[in-house]
Amino acid sequence: MNPTDLTKTRYEVTLTQEAWAGVETAAKKLNLSVSELFEQIGCGLLEIVKPEDIEDYLDWQDALEAEANPENQERIPWEQVKQELGL
Template identity: 50%
Template sequence: MSPLSISQDILAGLETLAQHFNLSMEEFLSGISQGKLAIIDADELEDLLDVRDAVLAESDPENQERVSWEQVKQELNL
């Protein structure tokens, strides 16, 4: 195996992330390498959360009443 070298800034960032999850550096890196921890783009995560919220809203029994587009426009004074 070849040695790995990283800058002090990167190491500090990794240590901060590990501490955020209350993990040692070894546990943190092991979790990533084993697929137990995932790295996801913040914009992609936001999109996934929006989809989840929409699905939850549509499945809520209180949201089953349909409203026409014309009624929405009227309520918004459009």
């Protein structure tokens, strides 16, 4: 559903100045007004993702790339790894 096709109703939000500035900054980064930002979040067109979830996803992507690299196909026994690490 396109949020611009819906009738809008005025709502009031109470935020700290710091929080409002953060919302405005986020909207500007996406080239949206604050109203459009809230509309897109509310309609499921934009999702908020925690930074640690993004980091986990990027780590997973790196692991898949490393595993697919032909140079990483040699398997080293765990005992050898522990010995090399001094464990």
